[in-house]
Amino acid sequence: MSATGAQGLAKPVHKTVLNLGNLPPKRAGFGGGSYPRTPSRVDPNNPPWPAYRGYHEFSFAHETMGKRLPTILGKAIDDTIKTLNEQSKEESMVDLLQCIERMQELMKDLQANAKLRPVVDDGEGDVALWNKELAKYFRGKTFMDAPWFFAEAYKYRRLHECFSISKHWKDYDVFFRQKCDTFSRSGTAVFELSTRFAEPFHYEANASEDEKVKARKLIFHELTQICLWGNATDLSLLINMTEEDIKSLQSTGGEHLAATEKNILGNHIDRIWALLSNIKDGRLDFVLDNAGFELYCDCVYADWLIQSGIAKQIRFHGKRFAWFVSDVTRKDWDWLLNSMMYGSLFSTATDDQLQSLRQLAVRWKNYEKEGKWVYEQHPFWCTGYSFWSLPSEAPDLFLHLSESDCVFFKGDLNHRKLTYDCQAPSQTPFDIAIGPLASEDGAPPVVSLRTVKSDVVVGVDEATAARLDKEEPGWRISGKYAVVLLSEGDAERKPVQLGGETRP
Numbered sequence: 001m002s003a004t005g006a007q008g009l010a011k012p013v014h015k016t017v018l019n020l021g022n023l024p025p026k027r028a029g030f031g032g033g034s035y036p037r038t039p040s041r042v043d044p045n046n047p048p049w050p051a052y053r054g055y056h057e058f059s060f061a062h063e064t065m066g067k068r069l070p071t072i073l074g075k076a077i078d079d080t081i082k083t084l085n086e087q088s089k090e091e092s093m094v095d096l097l098q099c100i101e102r103m104q105e106l107m108k109d110l111q112a113n114a115k116l117r118p119v120v121d122d123g124e125g126d127v128a129l130w131n132k133e134l135a136k137y138f139r140g141k142t143f144m145d146a147p148w149f150f151a152e153a154y155k156y157r158r159l160h161e162c163f164s165i166s167k168h169w170k171d172y173d174v175f176f177r178q179k180c181d182t183f184s185r186s187g188t189a190v191f192e193l194s195t196r197f198a199e200p201f202h203y204e205a206n207a208s209e210d211e212k213v214k215a216r217k218l219i220f221h222e223l224t225q226i227c228l229w230g231n232a233t234d235l236s237l238l239i240n241m242t243e244e245d246i247k248s249l250q251s252t253g254g255e256h257l258a259a260t261e262k263n264i265l266g267n268h269i270d271r272i273w274a275l276l277s278n279i280k281d282g283r284l285d286f287v288l289d290n291a292g293f294e295l296y297c298d299c300v301y302a303d304w305l306i307q308s309g310i311a312k313q314i315r316f317h318g319k320r321f322a323w324f325v326s327d328v329t330r331k332d333w334d335w336l337l338n339s340m341m342y343g344s345l346f347s348t349a350t351d352d353q354l355q356s357l358r359q360l361a362v363r364w365k366n367y368e369k370e371g372k373w374v375y376e377q378h379p380f381w382c383t384g385y386s387f388w389s390l391p392s393e394a395p396d397l398f399l400h401l402s403e404s405d406c407v408f409f410k411g412d413l414n415h416r417k418l419t420y421d422c423q424a425p426s427q428t429p430f431d432i433a434i435g436p437l438a439s440e441d442g443a444p445p446v447v448s449l450r451t452v453k454s455d456v457v458v459g460v461d462e463a464t465a466a467r468l469d470k471e472e473p474g475w476r477i478s479g480k481y482a483v484v485l486l487s488e489g490d491a492e493r494k495p496v497q498l499g500g501e502t503r504p
């Protein structure tokens with residue numbers, strides 16, 4: 001019946017107010033607390049929650065766009081000048097000089113907060129993707145008023161353009177020297193790992209089944225943390241550990257782990273182990289972050305996952321060109337494996353240490369030959385799209401990832417792209433924050449291993465985030481805290497839907 005009665009007279013509406021104080025609290029991201037912008041209205045300039053933009057003085061976006069990026073570009077120019085001074089042929093010197101001039105132009109644009117112009121057609125496969133996105137969503141936008149992630153990614157694409165239109169320097173990596181240096185300076189932690197993991201399962205020889213199961217779980221917890229904190233290039237957790245500590249870890253596992261895991265604010269390691277320990281001969285994927293030491297930690301982790309029998313194949317996803325300073329390219333991947341095998345980076349190392357490092361290198365290079373480890377570099381990873389757009393802008397890649405048993409995303413930048421780098425409430429569940437990558441048909445399990453180095457935080461309870469905001473103002477960028485978050489994806493693994501068609 002309508003509110004208008006039989007005689008057509010409006011009757012007062014009686015509201016029944018329920019007192020629902022005992023219901024469970026609302027989860028952010030569902031029902032009343034869903035995305036403030038509905039998914040169909042989300043686009044790269046309008047993420048599900050408000051974007052961080054360079055002009056937001058309260059955010060790390062401001063610091064990065066205003067100070068960090070010009071400093072990084074200045075250093076890149078210095079590196080190129082160094083290379084220029086090492087040349088002898090006129091043609092390549094003139095060519096490189098023009099690259100430097102283009103970098104100086106980019107510096108001017110950045111410092112003058114210029115409008116974002118289209119990317120020049122340098123023959124790369126991603127030009128159309130970039131220019132489509134610029135035209136559709138960022139016409140008239142500047143470095144400071146476009147969303148932070150897009151503006152920052154655009155700057156790295158423009159830096160690539162400085163070289164990609166040259167004749168002799170198309171693939172020059174202005175960050176390569178820096179990346180190699182970081183690894184060479186990490187000797188202590190490098191050998192700490194190589195001497196333990198050259199033969200990671202020898203302790204199992206005399207162990208009972210029950211002991212093996214327990215030890216694997218503990219090692220998985222530790223290794224996940226190594227892989228995680230490798231992102232902060234900080235292995236303090238491990239290098240301070242004595243034989244005694246390790247013994248105590250084995251005897252009092254739970255307590256010890258609780259102590260070392262206390263800075264992981266959202267922690268799904270147990271759930272991840274529950275997922276992985278049920279997989280046999282599976283396929284895992286790593287969407288890589290930094291080259292050098294972090295990549296080395298990723299490989300130690302991946303090696304263990306192969307040797308444990310959980311995975312029979314691991315696919316590593318890197319970048320096609322120099323990206324966000326330290327991201328892994330094919331050259332960095334080759335450099336790591338080959339310098340572990342043939343290089344002499346660590347002048348004070350003992351024979352045993354060098355031997356353990358070579359043992360790892362031999363095994364890892366064999367994995368590559370046998371197809372157990374595959375390095376890939378899809379162009380989508382170097383675009384200005386967040387991973388919310390992965391199924392729509394790179395359906396081939398989504399289809400490919402949907403065949404994985406678990407996709408690990410490393411580092412802060414990948415986490416920003418997973419979560420659309422926007423001002424989501426900290427208590428937003430991870431699977432809500434990553435949108436389509438959790439909810440699409442066929443979405444694989446996704447793990448984010450991230451030390452927190454920028455503003456966006458999800459999967460962390462409201463009270464913890466509020467306390468840290470109050471007591472430790474820089475906590476979101478310090479790298480002191482971390483999150484290890486899992487989205488189980490589409491549990492039924494329904495066929496991926498591409499443009500309305502169903503996979504057979």
Ligand SMILES: O=P(O)(O)OC[C@@]1(O)O[C@H](CO)[C@@H](O)[C@@H]1O
Pocket residue numbers: 064152231289290324410411412413414416453454
């Ligand atoms: O991705 P990573 O190496 O973990 O972190 C990289 C970082 O330091 O630089 C990025 C770009 O400014 C930020 O997302 C983050 O603060």
